[in-house]
Amino acid sequence: MTWYQFRKDSLRLFLLIQTNAAQNAISGLHGDTLKIRIQSQAIEGRANTLLINYLKVIFKVPAKNIHIHSGEHSRHKIIDIQGVTQLPPIFTPYVKPGDTQTNT
Numbered sequence: 661m662t663w664y665q666f667r668k669d670s671l672r673l674f675l676l677i678q679t680n681a682a683q684n685a686i687s688g689l690h691g692d693t694l695k696i697r698i699q700s701q702a703i704e705g706r707a708n709t710l711l712i713n714y715l716k717v718i719f720k721v722p723a724k725n726i727h728i729h730s731g732e733h734s735r736h737k738i739i740d741i742q743g744v745t746q747l748p749p750i751f752t753p754y755v756k757p758g759d760t761q762t763n764t
Contacts, residue, residue, distance in 0.1 A: 662759045663694040664747065671719075671744040672729065675737045679707045684714045689754055693736065708732060711739075719744055 665672040674693045681697030688695055700710040712726045719726075719741055731737035747755065 661692050662756065663689065663692060663754070664751075664759075666745070667740075669742060671741045671747075673715075673737075673739040673741070675711075675731075675739060677702075677707060677711060677735050677737060679735075684710065686750065686754070689756075694751075694754055702735075705732075711737075715739065715741065718748055718750060720748075 661674075663674045665674075676690045676693040676695045678687065678695060678697045679700060679702040681699055683697065684699055685697045686694065687697050696711065696714070698707050698710050698714065700706040708728060712723050712728075715726050716723045721741060721743055725742040725744075727740045727742075729738040729740045
C-alpha cells in the first residue's frame with residue numbers, strides 16, 4: 661500500500677498530520693502515510709480547516725472538492741479529493757519506485 665490511491669474520479673490520500681508546526685509543509689513519508697505539518701493547533705477543527713486550505717492550493721481545486729473520509733479527530737487522516745487525475749509535481753519526491761498512479 662502507498663500513501664495515495666487514484667479512485668474512479670478522485671484521489672485518496674493517507675496522511676499523518678503534525679499540528680503546531682512553524683510552517684505548513686510536506687514533511688516526507690512516514691510508513692505508508694505522507695506526513696504534513698500544519699501551523700494551526702488541533703482545536704475546534706482549526707487544523708482540519710487549515711489542512712483543507714493547504715491542499716486546495718496544492719491541488720488547485722475548490723475546498724468543497726476535499727473531504728475528510730476518516731480521522732477528523734485524529735492525526736491519521738484519509739482525505740478524498742474529487743476531480744484529481746494526477747499528483748502535482750510537489751509530490752514527486754515522495755513517490756516510491758513501483759508506485760502507480762493508475763485509477764483503481
